Amino acid sequence: MIIEIEDLAVVYPDGTKAIDGISLSVERGESVALIGANGAGKTSLLLALAGVLEAAEGVIKIEGVKLDAKTARRIGRSVGLVFQNPDDQLFMPRVCDDVAFGPLNFGFSKDEAKRLTDETLRRLGIAHIGERSPLKLSGGEKRIAAIATVLVMQPPVMLFDEPAAFLDPKAKRTLIDLMNGLSPVKCVATHDLSFASAVCDRVIMLKNGKVFADGSVELLEDAGLMEACGL
Ligand SMILES: Nc1ncnc2c1ncn2[C@@H]1O[C@H](COP(=O)(O)OP(=O)(O)OP(=O)(O)O)[C@@H](O)[C@H]1O
Ligand SMILES: [Mg+2]
Structure with missing residues (x-):
């Protein structure tokens, strides 16, 4: 397993529990869509995986190494996060x-x-x-x-936060081709369900900081499940 998460909780300084007891693992070669309503915890989970947010409880392991203050820099090389807003990434x-x-x-x-x-x-x-x-x-x-x-x-793990937002249809198709050509493990937080189906083979649905459903991309076609997830 390239990513292992056990009983993870992420709490912001104001006390908001954004991730509330998540356990999951991701294998090499997988491309995972993170789906969920606004505030479900997608960004918080990606930030925790990238070592930007510290776990309040639980353990994250990347390639078998536990993420903590001592390993964060080393693991930072293995995990790349593409922020939702490119202006947060480009500063030179x-x-x-x-x-x-x-x-x-x-x-x-x-x-x-x-x-x-x-x-x-x-x-x-x-x-x-x-x-x-x-x-x-x-x-x-x-x-x-x-x-x-x-x-x-x-990096062997690439995290994308809303990569398709604000892209025109052609740019989106280019991005889909680009992402499908990448060999690293991908975790993609998105509200764009057709984009998720085009790029991912697995879907993890989050609701209130917990995993609500986890399975193949066909889950996206389950209208009842989507509604129950708040989408
Ligand atoms: N900096 C912060 N301080 C306090 N609470 C926060 C902060 N950022 C996010 N939250 C809260 O954490 C929870 C999860 O937010 P998060 O941004 O992870 O959701 P999301 O699934 O990415 O939502 P969206 O689809 O709107 O991007 C929400 O309740 C949100 O209000
Ligand atoms: Mg978000």
Whole structure:
């Protein structure tokens, strides 16, 4: 199992219990959609998996290693989170600086970071925007640039928070092809059910911080279940 979660609880400083006793595991090769109503806990779960939010209770293991203050940096290399808002991810003067940031931060040489950056930009079809300011890109270009900053590290686990939001139909199709071509384990929080079916093979439905249902993507066609989940 690449991700193991046992009895996880996540509590915000104001006392809100966003994740309330979740246990689940994800195998290599799986692509999992996280579905649930607003406030169900999808983002909180992704933030906990990425080590951004600390577990109040329970255990998260990534590739068998328990996530805690001591292991967070090491595990940070294995887990990449694409934030819902690309503006939270892109902060350097040029796209290529943002993409090189991870490799440089993890000790790659300048030459190696540049090589990895060029390769990633080319692979994602955005070599032509490498020199541009992230501030001046379209929403879809920003999204792909944000994915590049994570993909460049080739993490075995990639987490996506609402990746299809604000994309036009063509950009969405491009993103679907792109994500289907990625070999890492994917966990995708989304309200876009057709996007979830196109990219994922498993669905985990969250309700009030708990797992409400877990199964194949066909669960999305179960109208009664969806309604009971608050969707
Ligand atoms: N920074 C915060 N401080 C306190 N409570 C928070 C914070 N962020 C989220 N919450 C609460 O935690 C719960 C889960 O929120 P979360 O953002 O994980 O939901 P979500 O499933 O991602 O929702 P959405 O579909 O709207 O993005 C909600 O009750 C929410 O109000
Ligand atoms: Mg969210």
